[in-house]
Amino acid sequence: METQPEREMGFLDHLDELRRRIISGVAGILVASIGVSFFISDIVEHILLRPAIEAGLRLQNLRPFGQAFLYFKLIFICGFIIGSPWVLWNVWRFVAPGLYEHERRWARQITFWTSLCFLAGVLFAYLGMIPSMMAFAKSFGSTKIENIIDVNEYLGFFATVALASGLMFELPMIIYVLSRVGIVTPTFLRTYRRHAIVVILIIAAILTPTPDPINQLFFAAPLYVLYELSIAISKFAVKRRSAADSQEQ
Numbered sequence: 001m002e003t004q005p006e007r008e009m010g011f012l013d014h015l016d017e018l019r020r021r022i023i024s025g026v027a028g029i030l031v032a033s034i035g036v037s038f039f040i041s042d043i044v045e046h047i048l049l050r051p052a053i054e055a056g057l058r059l060q061n062l063r064p065f066g067q068a069f070l071y072f073k074l075i076f077i078c079g080f081i082i083g084s085p086w087v088l089w090n091v092w093r094f095v096a097p098g099l100y101e102h103e104r105r106w107a108r109q110i111t112f113w114t115s116l117c118f119l120a121g122v123l124f125a126y127l128g129m130i131p132s133m134m135a136f137a138k139s140f141g142s143t144k145i146e147n148i149i150d151v152n153e154y155l156g157f158f159a160t161v162a163l164a165s166g167l168m169f170e171l172p173m174i175i176y177v178l179s180r181v182g183i184v185t186p187t188f189l190r191t192y193r194r195h196a197i198v199v200i201l202i203i204a205a206i207l208t209p210t211p212d213p214i215n216q217l218f219f220a221a222p223l224y225v226l227y228e229l230s231i232a233i234s235k236f237a238v239k240r241r242s243a244a245d246s247q248e249q
Contacts, residue, residue, distance in 0.1 A: 021090040028086035033079025055134035121169030175230035179237035186235040
């Protein structure tokens, strides 16, 4: 027998609960940021700047107090990332009382796998895409022009590529949700597989810093694997939806 949502709360009760969850989430981010501040130099030098340094690029600061503001910004960003599970937990505690048991299980699974897919995309960008792009930036162009990059521009580029890669790796979860609600089917994905391959090759050509096909395949291969994985996930989601519909009848 399915558990019903907890008793309905009044409007003021909802506001008070929302206020407490917001305060708790912000406090978690502040605590994480304070913890990060003790290690920010190692994070910057050994993690964030590593792809550029290993590629042989020189970085510079062009703004007064630029490094100080940059470090404060990075402390907050890293604190937000580290504290995000606590924020998500507070969001979950706020919405969970209004959900049925099967909705709670579904939401927990989606939250976990979405976070995992995003992390995998960020790691792929950090270990593969960004080092390759930095190596190309170092080798391309005239030898008479020295590539000295503003550190703020570099870190902005770093964040953009990592975010884009993380979002691309969300494809399986997007397909899962669309399949659960009946918008996408495995048959549809198989039918348009060739079209998807063309799109994947175009995306790889745009993201690949060098024109050679080896590097393009290096970027295209994970996207194609994600698409094939999405077909299997769509098939699984359709079966789950059919089973749920049968139980309700």
